[in-house]
Amino acid sequence: MKTKIIDRSRCVGCKNCELACIVAHSPGGQLAGAYAAGIDKAVRARTKLEVDGDGKRFPQFCRHCAHPACVDACMSGALEKRADGLVICDPDRCVGCYMCVMSCPYGNARPSMGEAQIMIKCDACTDRACMACVAACPTGCLKVGEGTEAVVYNVVG
Amino acid sequence: MNYVIIGGSAASTAAAREIRQRDPGGRIRLFTRDPAFYSRCQLHLLASGHRQVAQANFLPHAWAERFRIEVFHDDAVTGIDTGQQRVRTSAGREAAYDRLLIATGARTALPPVAGLAGSRTFGFRDLADAEALRAALPGGGRLVIIGAGLVGCELAAELARDGHRVSLVEMAPHPLPLQLEAETGALAASLLSAAGIDLHCQDRVARVERDAAGLPVAVHLASGTALPADLMVVAAGVKANTELATGVGITTNRGILIDRQCRTNLPAIFAAGDVTESEDVIVHQIMPSAIWPAAVRQGQVAGAVMAGDTDSLARNTGLRASVSLCGTSVVAIGPVNQATADHWTKRVYRYRNSRGHRCVKIFFTDGCRLKAAILWGEITNAGVYGEAIINGRDIHDEQIVMPDLDGARRGIAELSIR
Secondary structure, eight states: OOEEEEOGGGOOOOOHHHHHHHHHTSGGGOGGGGGTTOGGGOOOOSSEEEEOTTSOEEEEOOOOOSSOHHHHHOSSSOEEEOTTSOEEEOTTTOOOOOHHHHHOTTSOOEEOOSSSOOEEOOOTTTTSSSOHHHHHOSSSSEEEESSSSSEETTSOO | OEEEEEOOSHHHHHHHHHHHHHOTTOEEEEEOSSSSOOOGGGHHHHHHTSSOGGGGOOSOTTHHHHTTEEEETTOOEEEEETTTTEEEETTSOEEEOSEEEEOOOEEEOOOOOBTTSSTTEEOOSSHHHHHHHHHHGGGOOEEEEEOOSHHHHHHHHHHHHTTOEEEEEOSSSSSSTTTOOHHHHHHHHHHHHHTTOEEEOSOOEEEEEEOTTSOEEEEEETTSOEEEOSEEEEOSOEEEOOHHHHTTTOOBSSSEEOOTTOBOSSTTEEEOGGGEEEEOTTTOOEEOOOSHHHHHHHHHHHHHHHTTOOOOOTTOOSOEEEEEETTEEEEEESOTTTGGGTTOEEEEEEEEOTTOOEEEEEEEEETTEEEEEEEESOOTTHHHHHHHHHTTOBOOHHHHHOSOHHHHHHHHHHHHHO
C-alpha cells in the first residue's frame, strides 16, 4: 500500500504543504474559496509545520495510527480506521464533540473552525490523484512510497 | 468459547470487537435493554430533534454481521447464575458463558428533593429519557435543568438555541465545576446567560411545587427564588447499574471495582464502562470514569483479556472532557478542580487568536510536570497536552512559562514525538 513518507531532514519550513492542503480542501479547489465564508471561518490546513526545540522546522502530519486514539474517542462513529489503513472522518456523522481533538497525542485532529462544527484531519487526499501536500513539496521531504524508508506514518502510533 | 456481554454502548461494543479479532470461532452474545445502538453523548441532539436515533448509531454499517455478534436488543439480563455460569434475560432467554462482561452503564440519580419525583420530571441517560423529553417539549412552557455539568450545560444550550425557555441550577459557584476553575467558570456562566439561559449557580433545589393534578408549578431554590416550571430534567449525578453484580457477590463501591485487566473479584466475570470504578492514571485514585473514550478503552482491555490476550488500563483516565458551549470549544484535562488546593503553579494566558476569538489557556504545573490544563476557545493540540499530563512528562520550565504559546506547545509537541 502506498503511504506518505516523510524525510524530516529535508524540511525547510516553506509551508507549501500547508497551503496546498488548504487549496485542496477549499470550495472550488481554489485558494480564494478558502475565504469564501469569511476570514474567521477560513479553511484550515490539516497539516502543520512545527518547530522543534532547536528551532528546526518539521512537518507534523496525521500518522493514520495503527491504534488511533481519535477513533477510540469518537462517539459518533464518524472516525474509522479503514481496511486500507487510513483513518478517515465522515463529515455527515461527525457532531463536533471534539473528543478526538482532546485525544490525539500528536495534535492532528482539529476543529474545522469553518461553517460546520466538525473535526478535520488528513484524509490522505483519497478523492484526488495525488496527495496535495506531496505534490507541492519542493524539497523531497514528502514523498509517496511503499514503505520502510524514513517515517511511514501508517505504522506509527 | 462462549462470551456473554451485557450492555449496548461504548464499552460493550468495543469489547465484542476485540474478542472477535482474537477468537474467530467464539460465540459472542450481546444483550442490551436498549432498543437500538445509539450514542449516549448525543442525547441532547435527540431530545431537540436535530438528530434522529438512526443517525446516532455510532457503529459502522453492518457491524454485528461483520464481527458476527449475536445482538439481542430490548432484552435485559435479569440474573446471573455464577455456579452454572449462565445468565437469564427479561425476554426469557438463557445463555451460558465462559467469560461474562458486565457493561450495564449508569442511570440518573434523583436527588432527594420534595416533589421532584413525579410526572414531567426526566432523567437524562437513556434514549427513553431523550424521547420522553422530546415528546413533552412542544407543549412549551418553562424547563428547569438541575445540574450544570457536561450533560446539563449541553442540553440547556441545545434547547435554548431552539428558543425554549430554560433555567439551569447548579450548586457550585459556576457551571462545569469538575472541568473549569473560577475564571473560565465565569466565562462559561456569561456564555450560557448570553444564550438566554436563566442560570442559577451556588443555589440548589429545595422543593418542587405541584398542583392538585400533580403537575409541576414551580421549582423553589434554597435562596428563596421560585422558578416557574413545567418540565424538569435531572442532570446532577448518576448511579452505576450495579444491581446484577451485587446480587452475586461482586465487589462494588460506587461502581463495580475492576483491576487493570477489567477483572472483577469473581473469576470469569469482567466489567467495563460507566458501571465500574478503576484506577485513574493521573490522580492514582479508584474512581468512576464517565467519559466515552475511557469506556471504549476499558471495553478494549476487557475484550482482549477475556479472549486470553494481555492488555492493561495502565494509562486510562476519565479526567478529560471536551464540550462545546454555545459554539465555544472547551477542553479540560486532569484534576483542574483540585489543582488550586494543591502546591501546583497556575499559569493563565489570555489572548485573541488569529480569527479574533477570545481564548484562555490555563496550565497547572508541578515543577517541570504539566498536571492539568484548561483550553478555552482554542483547543487545537489539546491531545498533546493530554499526552504530557497522562504520561507525566517533564516539561522544561522555560517552555511552559514562555508567554509565547506556540513555544509552550512546541516543547510538548516535541516530547510527544520522541
